[in-house]
Amino acid sequence: MKIFIDDYLAPRRFDPLPLTALAVSFVLLYVVSVVLRYYSTILFQKVALKIVQQMRIDVFGKVQHLALRFFDRTPGGSLVSRITNDTEAIKDLFVNVLSTFLQSIVFMVGIFIGMFVLDVKIAAFCFLITPLIIAQMAVYRHFSAKVYRTTRQKLSQLNAKLNECLQGMNIIQAMRQEKRLRREFGTINQEHYLAERGAIRLNSLLLRQAVYSVYLLALIIVLAIFGVRSIGGVIEIGTLYAFVNYLDRFFEPINSMMVQLTRFQQAIVSAERVFGLLDEDDMAPQKIGHDHPEIREGLIEFHDVSFSYDGKTDVLKHISFVARPGETVALVGHTGSGKSSIVNLLMRFYPVERGRITIDGVPLERFDDKELRKKIGLVLQDPFLFVGDIKSNIRLNNEEISDEEVRRAAEFVQADAFIQKLPKQYDEPIGERGATLSSGERQLLSFARTMALQPKILVLDEATASVDTETEEAIQQALKKMRKGRTTIAIAHRLSTIRDADQILVLHKGEIVERGTHEELIAKKGLYHKMYTLQQGESDALREGEEESAPAGR
């Protein structure tokens, strides 16, 4: 360009051959630069996507092995935010920020070389503005870090609140909590808005405006030098054009870098949050020792076990009991009495801190996870079904379980009858959380899933509490069959369902206050007797109510 202006345009020379050569080289250089930059951008982005893909796998893998205690204190929405939004911000760092920074730095170095080749003195003056730009970047980073940390926290809280609302939508609508939750959501949303507004103010002040001021300063320096020179003699107009043009081009990458600094700061804050999750040391209890004991009989012993979720309040106090092979031990008590905590410890969801739990005489912590999950069948009150079909929900992707075994397990728990009525039977698709099935059908499927593994120990956590009356009979029969020959720990809300238990433990505020068979406890006329009489009274009243309302309904 400079050659064209100074050697041909200014002196008004028109030589077709050299001019054509100049034009061709100009176009060629342009084409080459476009092609090379296109491929470099593609490569940068490919690498960036791979990095973020790996990071998401790492975070997801880590989350799966964290202790349940961690999930007790961390809202689900906040975790979703870290795995999706925060990793997305990190993707921006690799896809846009780093490639832009590299491109910009290389570009700026190229421009400086060009300037020094044209005129060393003016280039040196221009070089003096570099510290100003670096200082601007440092100031921006200092102030933006706080602002972006707040915006990320607020976004995370928004996600957590949204998640909470979606999970409990039925309760919210039933209890008319819409207004309250809208207000709470609105408050967090407003805080998020204020944090974002702070970020916008900071960006407006310190990004383009500040850079533009430095650009003007540099332009004044260049024009002043050329002005002074023009007084003393002749200046080359091509060199002036090239300098002003280089200056323009020099500030292009600076502007890009300043804009990317916003993303850089967001990415660093997000990365801090993601790494915080990756570094979380509250891991699920792990096996101790190198041997691989097996559960053969199913003898469960609790020796003076005490436990606290928060390290302050004990939810279990000096719990001791023995469940012999094939026996059913029922845990009863009011809400918060510690029934589920006993199950949580037995399933090794939480570490046993005080006391000792053994199975077949072997401490619980010495069993492999696989052995525990295989030999202890857990049935929860609200069975969780995965998106898939009936078969995959019974087998749970365990390829060792054949189709025939899946069918046998379903037949055993009497789930086969309703499965056969479904249009695609065992291949019937199941939507999210099994919403297309009744609660009883979902429970029967979870029974089949448990029985497919042929466990030695059964843990029933209020397995019949949310079952509809249509399937209750089938559920009760299935449970009876399942318990036969297996050590069973059953948490029961309805005391009538555990009357035949070999031992009933009555819990109150984390302690076993009564123990014995149904008959023994009734004769004792203690807490169990009170609870049982109360429930019997309620069910009698309910029956009478139904009988009275029946003729009116007809």
Added chain:
Amino acid sequence: MTTAFKEEKITSQRVFRRLLGYAVPHKKGLAYAFIMLILGTGATCSDRF
């Protein structure tokens, strides 16, 4: 420089280094991309001469 600012700077640097650690397995791809970038920039800058 205040202590809080220093600490923040150190944390940012540590986080950034850890992020770059994720790029190490892809150093070959990044090297190719960088070479192309330098050549492309060279071509862009030299058209002013």
